Amino acid sequence: MTVIPVEAPVRDLTLEVVRLRAETPGCAEVTHFNHAGASLMPRPVLDAVVDHLEREARTGGYEAEDDAAARLDGIYAAIARLLGAAPDEIAIVENATRAWDMAFYAIPFAPGDRILTSVSEYGSNAIAFLQMVERGVSVEVVPNDEHGQLSVAALADMLDERVKVVAVSHMPTNGGLVQPAAEIGRLARDAGALYLLDACQTIGQMPIDVDAIGCDVLSATSRKFLRGPRGVGFLYVRRPLIERLPPPFLDIRAAEWTAPDSFTIHPGARRYENWESFVAGKLGMGVAIDYALDLGLDAIWHRVQRQADVLRRRLGEIPGVSVHDLGAVKGGIVTFVVEGIEAPAVQAALREQAINVSWTSPTSTRWDMDARGLLGLVRASVHYLTTDEEIDRLCGAVARLVG
Numbered sequence: 166m167t168v169i170p171v172e173a174p175v176r177d178l179t180l181e182v183v184r185l186r187a188e189t190p191g192c193a194e195v196t197h198f199n200h201a202g203a204s205l206m207p208r209p210v211l212d213a214v215v216d217h218l219e220r221e222a223r224t225g226g227y228e229a230e231d232d233a234a235a236r237l238d239g240i241y242a243a244i245a246r247l248l249g250a251a252p253d254e255i256a257i258v259e260n261a262t263r264a265w266d267m268a269f270y271a272i273p274f275a276p277g278d279r280i281l282t283s284v285s286e287y288g289s290n291a292i293a294f295l296q297m298v299e300r301g302v303s304v305e306v307v308p309n310d311e312h313g314q315l316s317v318a319a320l321a322d323m324l325d326e327r328v329k330v331v332a333v334s335h336m337p338t339n340g341g342l343v344q345p346a347a348e349i350g351r352l353a354r355d356a357g358a359l360y361l362l363d364a365c366q367t368i369g370q371m372p373i374d375v376d377a378i379g380c381d382v383l384s385a386t387s388r389k390f391l392r393g394p395r396g397v398g399f400l401y402v403r404r405p406l407i408e409r410l411p412p413p414f415l416d417i418r419a420a421e422w423t424a425p426d427s428f429t430i431h432p433g434a435r436r437y438e439n440w441e442s443f444v445a446g447k448l449g450m451g452v453a454i455d456y457a458l459d460l461g462l463d464a465i466w467h468r469v470q471r472q473a474d475v476l477r478r479r480l481g482e483i484p485g486v487s488v489h490d491l492g493a494v495k496g497g498i499v500t501f502v503v504e505g506i507e508a509p510a511v512q513a514a515l516r517e518q519a520i521n522v523s524w525t526s527p528t529s530t531r532w533d534m535d536a537r538g539l540l541g542l543v544r545a546s547v548h549y550l551t552t553d554e555e556i557d558r559l560c561g562a563v564a565r566l567v568g
């Protein structure tokens with residue numbers, strides 16, 4: 166008898182939203198459309214952070230950390246599971262930018278090297294590229310295709326042996342666009358370039374597998390779609406590269422002072438960490454990762470995309486509102502302009518009604534905003550927690566603003 170494997174259907178989180186919202190204290194307080202800024206922590210995450218702070222206060226910070234050693238160690242395995250990586254390829258640091266920096270500034274650039282990046286690259290990364298221009302490195306922005314995402318064909322044409330780095334934000338800070346990360350990875354690998362993926366906005370909202378994508382470096386944060394606390398993030402560096410990328414700065418966690426005039430650098434990715442850290446935040450991030458893995462990233466992605474599609478459609482139906490997300494595949498960030506009202510004023514007016522959105526300015530994604538002539542976008546980001554009623558509430562409030 167031939168047994169035909171049946172693919173398990175994606176878990177439908179719509180059926181669990183009531184429970185998941187009940188487990189999220191913020192849901193009773195605000196209508197939150199700022200998951201791309203910082204999401205609302207679920208109760209188990211909040212408890213992990215607060216419990217550890219209590220322990221620090223009662224037993225001493227170092228002693229509390231010792232007592233949590235096994236749980237802290239387990240976070241590396243949790244991140245590795247989330248990414249399809251190995252625990253010794255993971256470093257836990259303060260935020261996504263510092264994670265990315267630790268890898269980027271480790272790259273030994275030489276005059277004539279080329280960096281290829283996307284139009285919608287994040288400001289901090291772009292500034293780091295531009296800093297390298299002083300060293301004779303050229304920074305080249307790969308044009309977009311007809312969907313507004315990085316053109317894979319243009320990238321293929323631009324790649325040569327002088328390209329040292331291909332660096333892309335998986336999802337930009339200013340829109341729902343999901344870059345074709347795996348196609349980019351295949352091309353970068355064939356060309357022998359290092360591939361840095363900034364997954365700050367995609368981690369926790371969609372499944373990510375570093376081998377399927379083929380990235381060498383990935384950076385991410387806890388506080389956005391993973392729903393962890395602020396002040397903590399992580400870095401992945403592919404095993405064979407760790408030796409080749411000594412950190413731009415070291416301390417007594419990253420390296421050991423072995424003799425009066427010598428030191429050795431930690432052999433694993435922990436070389437990118439530093440000694441003092443937000444221990445309660447790390448523990449909270451560990452719980453947030455387990456929480457996301459338990460729900461399933463496929464299930465999360467399915468619902469995030471659905472809610473974002475509904476929001477985009479509903480906003481687009483309001484006269485005087487234009488929606489600006491690019492890309493063939495779109496995720497949980499929805500960006501729009503309200504005719505005649507600047508983005509910060511829209512944010513402030515909604516905040517008065519306990520509706521949280523954010524706004525994004527050209528300084529965060531200048532190449533893209535300038536090219537599209539955009540001075541500011543309102544950013545409403547959904548998560549699996551977002552209900553249709555919340556979408557009604559936001560759209561109603563935006564419609565009243567228009568007039």
Ligand SMILES: Cc1ncc(COP(=O)(O)O)c(C=O)c1O
Pocket residue numbers: 201260261262263287334336337338363365366385386398
């Ligand atoms: C695409 C992208 N990359 C990087 C960052 C920076 O992350 P962090 O503030 O954790 O350094 C952000 C923050 O919004 C972002 O949207």
